[in-house]
Amino acid sequence: MAITYTLKILTDFSSAHTLRDYPGECRRMHGHNWKLEVEVTAQALDQQGMVMDFKDIKKSARQLCAQLDHRYLNDISPFDRINPTAENLAAFFYRGLSQQLNNERAWVSAITLWETERACVRYTEDQSP
């Protein structure tokens, strides 16, 4: 029987963006209170009986959010080059947090980014450490 544990933490940040080449009002500058969910998965626990300390996941997620908080996203790399869509932001968080948190036993398995209370993207890659 395969066992899988998936942790999830929630944090948030506020920032403005404009969507380039967008045929609607989102091409004008506007802001969101983004909500970020980070999932970390493992199939075995550490000696403390944890996948990973929630505190470590929250710390890394908050540090990355701080780079975007109260900023105009289109000014910040890589969103000065690629559109600051929910999809591209989710990939940015996935890659950044994977670099910081993944180890031989546990890995960032999904990022869910809520752009509004009614719309989010869930981003995943190959499910392996």
Ligand SMILES: Nc1nc2c(c(=O)[nH]1)N=C([C@H](O)[C@H](O)COP(=O)(O)OP(=O)(O)OP(=O)(O)O)CN2
């Ligand atoms: N696939 C995507 N679609 C849209 C994105 C995106 O990042 N990925 N972004 C936007 C805009 O940034 C917009 O601010 C969000 O629009 P929307 O979800 O429509 O939010 P509203 O609250 O304005 O819409 P309601 O109809 O009131 O729910 C657009 N699309």
Ligand SMILES: [Zn+2]
């Ligand atoms: Zn928007």
